[in-house]
Amino acid sequence: MNDARERLLLALLASERLKAEGILNEMRDQLTPNEIVEQIVTPILEVIGQMWNRGEASLSQIYMSSRICEDFLDAIMPTESSLRKHQPKLAIATLDDYHTLGKMIVYATVRANGYVIIDYGTLDAKSLSEKVKMDEVEVLLVSTMMLRSALRVRDLRDFLDEDSNAPFLVIGGAPFVYDTSLWREVGADAGGLNSSDAINIINDYNEKKQ
C-alpha cells in the first residue's frame, strides 16, 4: 500500500490524471470508498499542502491533485450517496472578488475528502450572510485574494453575528498567508494556509461537536 501511495503522490504532482486514476482504481479492490478517503486521499492531499507551505509544491499541483481526487470520488461516491459526509453542513464562497482559484481548490479538496459542500460562487458580505442563514450553514469557508476583500471578512462576521446561529467561519487566501494573524483581526473562527488545513479544521470542528 505504501508503494501505491508513493506512486499516487508522484502521479498527482506530475498532474498525470490517467496514471493517478489507475492507481486509485487498483485500491478499490482492497479498500472501501471511505477507507480510500481516510487512508489515501486525505493524507496525500495533506502532504501536498505541506509541500506547498514549504515552497516545494505549487498551486497548479494542488489544483490538479484535488481535481483528480474529486473526480475519482465523484465516480465511486456520488454527491447523493449515503457514504458522503453530510455533516456538518458546509458552504464555500469567494468574497467580493473574481479570483476564484483558491475557492475551487478548497471546494475540490473538501469534496475529495468525502464531504458535501454548497458552492455560492462570488458574493458580497451581505448577500453571503443571507444565503448562509437561509441554508442554515454550519461551517462557512471563505476565500479571498485581495487584501481589500480579506478585510471585508469583518463585515461578513458582523452580518453573520446578527443571527444567533452564526456559522463557524473559516477563511483562507493570499492575504492570510502573508499575514498570519489577519484571520483573528477580521473575526474569523479559524484560518487555513492551504486546502488541507480546511479539512483539518472541519474535522476538528466535527470532533468537538461530538
Added chain:
Amino acid sequence: MAISSLERVFTVLDRKEPDKMPLFLLVTMHGALDMGMSIPEYFSKAENVVEGQSRMLKRYGHDCLYSFLYAPIEIEAWGGEVIFYNDGPPNSGRPFMDPRDIRSMEPPDVHSSPSLLKVLKVQRMLRECHGEETPIIGVAMSPFSLPVMQMGFDKYLDILLNDTETFWELMSINERFCIDWANAQMEAGAHAMIYFDPVSSVTIIPPELYVSTGKVVAQRTLKEIKGPTATHFASGRCLRILDDVIDTGTSLAGVSGMEGLPDLLQKNAGRMTLFGGLNGVTMRRWTPKQTALEVKRTIQGAANGGGFILSDNHGEIPWQVPTDVLHNIAKAVNKYGHYPIAE
C-alpha cells in the same frame, strides 16, 4: 555627495554600491488620498496620477515615479471589465475570453485604447516634469500571466497543462501585445519596465513547467523590449528558478518575503539586481519602532556590494498602509541606508 535617484538606481543595476540604498515606494493609490480624491476619480485622468506621483516623490523622497495605474488596465484594452473600489485597487471583473476563440483573436492596438493612452500620457508628462532625475517605472503584464485575467485561473491552467497548441497560440498573441505595450511605454518616457509574471513563480507552477513555458515566453518577450526590465513575481517564490530567471535576460527580480533574503542573495551571487524585502500586508500595522527595525534589518542583510533596491514584496503598497508608515520607512532608509553599511 548626493546623486540623483536615476544615477543611484543605475549604480545598483551595475551591482555597485551607490551613496544610499535606493527605495522604491510603489504607491499607486496614496496620491488620491493626498489629493482628497476617490480612487476612481484619481485614475480617471492622467493629470491626477502625474500630480499624485509628484507629490509622493516630494513627500517621501524615494527613488522612482511609478506610472502603473492598476493591474487590469490592460484588460480594459482587451474589452474586459474592471471594477473600481473606494478602498483598494481596481480589480478585474468576470473573465471575458473564451479559450475556443483564441485562434481567431488579434491583440488590441495599444494606441487605440483610451486606458493605455492615459498611461502613455502619464509617462510623457512625468518625463517632462522630472526629466532625468528620477526613474519612471512602467509596467507590462507578462504574456504568460495575463491569461489569469483574460479567462480565469482554472481555464488557463487547464490549457497550460493539457492543451499545448492552444497555449502557444495564446502566448504568440499575448507576446505581440506585451512587446508593443512595453515599447510604447519606453517611447513615452518610461526608463524601465516591470514585467509582472506571478504565474511563473514557484508558488503557482513547478520549476520544470516554468522552464518549458514561462521562461521561454519571457526570453522571447524581454529581448524585444527596448529597455531594462525587472521581472516581478508579485510575492510569489522564485528562489528555485532564480538561475532560469537570470537566463531570460532580465536585469532585476522582485523577490518574495516567503523566502529568506540571505538565501536569495546567496543564490543570486550578484548576477542580477534584486528588489523587495518589505511585507506590504503586515506593513499596515507597523509601529514606528517596528518600521525602523524592519527597514534596518533588510538594509543590513542586503546592502553588501550594492545590487539591491528596498521595496515592498508585491509591487503595490496597499491602500490601507497609513502615510505615517510610509514616512517612517523613508526616514529609516535615510538613517540606516547610507553606504558603507555594516552587515
